[in-house]
Amino acid sequence: MRSMSMMLATMMVAGSVGFPAMAADNPIAERQESMKSVGKAVKAGAAMVKGQVPFEQDAAQKTLDDLHLAMANYGELFPVGTETGGETEASPKIWEDSAGFDEKVTQFQGVIKTAVDSSPADLDAYKIAFGEITGSCKSCHENYRVKKN
Amino acid sequence: MHKAALVIPGLLLIGVASAWFLTVPKTIADAALPAHEADLDNGKTLFAIGGCASCHAAEGSTDDARLNLEGGHRLDTPFGVFVAPNISSDQEHGIGAWRPVDFVNAMQMGTSPEGEHYYPAFPYTSYAKMSQTDVLDLWAYLQTLPASSRANEPHELAFPFTIRRSLGAWKQLYLDDAFVTAGPNEPILERGRYLAEAPGHCGECHSPRDLLGGLDLTQWMAGAPNPAGRGIVPNITKGGIDISQWSEADIVEYLTSGFTPDYDMVGGSMADVVTNTSQLSDEDRVALARYLLALPERANGYSN
16 A cells, blocks of 8 residues: 555656646646636726725635736746747737846736735725736736737 | 920929929918917827827836937838937927927928928828817927937938938828818717827827828728737727727726726737826717717728
8 A cells, every 4th residue: 555655646746746837738828818817806806996896805805816816827828939829919029028028927926916915904905906906907018918809 | 306305305394393393391381370378288188199208208108207208219110110209398409499380380281390291100190180279289288398308310211211202292192181080960079089080190000001101091990900010900990899899988998097898908009098098088088989989880901
């Protein structure tokens, strides 16, 4: 039985190392999904910010957690070779100016993490966090996104 | 000498003279301007919707830096690269020494104070449709902005586009102060048409161009290939894939915050346009939205 558990342990280790690589075998689709998730979370947050639905701390925290999860490995989803195909709207600038792009990604992830950690308890606190997050979208999209159709 | 031998040189002379006459840069005279007390608030609105900062401030400028109209921004087109000039209030390197009529002639006739044609990368074909008093209000506002001593750089064009005089012929074909779409019957649609077609110059990006670089008005706002590179500028008539589903409130939201109905965020060159439209009044954004929703539906002006 020891060899069995050794085997299982090896498989688990191999699996957890292999998993990110496997998950990113379609980085274009995955990064598009990430951004769609970002949109969904922002939409849910906007409804509270605009007063269309009442503020609820749990729901608000969930939007922040969802953003955090959506952006977790975003920077790894732009390997060389994924510049075109899959209806990607990634601008060539992402690879021409990879330092600039990485800076934007890191900055966005940072603003989200700060918001998650702050656990906004009321609408005013949430509005501030939400504003910081959504204020980051445009400057990245301006330079690193291309409209395709 | 046989009289027939004079025919060809004679025709050539007439041809050259006609071409010369037809391409002369046109101006309006100082005396033709109306007496007008400038409205700086209106000038500020026109500065926003006119998009001056988007081309004339340094690339990537934000907030107050957008008021420093030092030039240098590069516009990549099929005709070459146009480099935006310094239009700050600097007396020597900018346009601070201009008279109001110089600004009107630049904006609406595409003619410089030296009497030369401007390239229509500067969208005077749209600004021509502005009212003269609006142009004068914008002039007054520009004069309140900071001075920059940044020197202008030349455009990077290939022959024959280097022949400025030939733009006179181009203007005969494409410079028109009439509105593109038929007269609307409500004040708010009139306002939307004015904002979009004149200072807003939306059609300059959102309509396809023919081989001479003039707008194809039969495909007004139907979208076009992005002149600068990859991708497209979208079709914003009801025939466009995105906007066909949008309500007036959706368009107003987009012009205010950049958010689409799915909470995607504006990108590319349109991002800076939204920075501009976010500074307009809500009424003006509603006017723009109503104008767009009333446009004739067109198929995409690009293929992909």
